Amino acid sequence: MTEHAQTATLLSELDKSRAVLRRIAGFYEAYLAQTRGLEGRSTEQAIVLADVLVSYYTALETLFLRVSQFFENELSREKWHRDLLQKMTLRIEGVREPVIADATALQLAELLKFRHFKRYYFQFEYDWDKLDFVRKKFDALRRPLEADLERFSGFLRQLMAQ
Numbered sequence: 572m573t574e575h576a577q578t579a580t581l582l583s584e585l586d587k588s589r590a591v592l593r594r595i596a597g598f599y600e601a602y603l604a605q606t607r608g609l610e611g612r613s614t615e616q617a618i619v620l621a622d623v624l625v626s627y628y629t630a631l632e633t634l635f636l637r638v639s640q641f642f643e644n645e646l647s648r649e650k651w652h653r654d655l656l657q658k659m660t661l662r663i664e665g666v667r668e669p670v671i672a673d674a675t676a677l678q679l680a681e682l683l684k685f686r687h688f689k690r691y692y693f694q695f696e697y698d699w700d701k702l703d704f705v706r707k708k709f710d711a712l713r714r715p716l717e718a719d720l721e722r723f724s725g726f727l728r729q730l731m732a733q
Contacts, residue, residue, distance in 0.1 A: 575731055581641050582727045588634040589720055595627045596713055617697035624709055625689050628682040631716075635659050635670065638723075642667045652683055668726040671719040678712035681705055 572580070602623070606616055635655050639646060642663065647654045656679060659670040671679070685705045 577641065578727055578731045581637060582724065582731070584637050585634060585720065585724055585727065588630060589717070589724075591630045592627060592716075595623060595630065599623045599627075599709075612699050614696065617699070617702060620702060620706065621685075621689055621697060624682055624705055625686045627709065628679065628686050631679070632656075632683075638667075638670055652687075653680075656680060656683060668723060669719075670723045672715065675712055675715050675719050678708045679716075681708040682712075 599620075602619060632652065632655065635658075639655055639658060643658065643666075646658070656676055660673050660676045662669050682705065685701075
């Protein structure tokens with residue numbers, strides 16, 4: 572496959588991932604609207620919200636992994652999830668622009684921590700304070716993340732035009 576075709580493939584994967592992220596965020600917004608005003612905080616609500624947050628981060632991390640493989644393909648064996656997130660903030664001279672801003676990565680780090688927690692948490696009783704904290708991070712990062720991904724999409728288009 573030519574370099575142009577490989578870049579076009581990555582751009583298509585980016586577009587597809589962005590669509591998935593928008594669908595997850597759309598479900599989240601619809602769910603919040605549907606459950607707004609209901610008394611209490613149920614176990615079912617916590618499970619749904621936790622799953623949405625984890626699914627969103629996992630979809631994004633899959634995109635990050637594809638970008639890393641395309642441009643670098645070097646991640647530490649230990650803590651590769653954190654390494655991957657950090658590498659997405661790097662501008663690699665002559666290779667690529669950052670995929671996300673440092674501020675976006677800070678917000679995403681909380682989702683990464685939460686996903687790790689949820690992966691090994693087998694109970695249904697969630698700490699609503701923690702869940703609210705992670706939701707605030709999620710709410711705050713979606714617009715900047717979308718702008719970051721749009722900017723990176725533009726970089727890939729420029730790369731294809733060369």
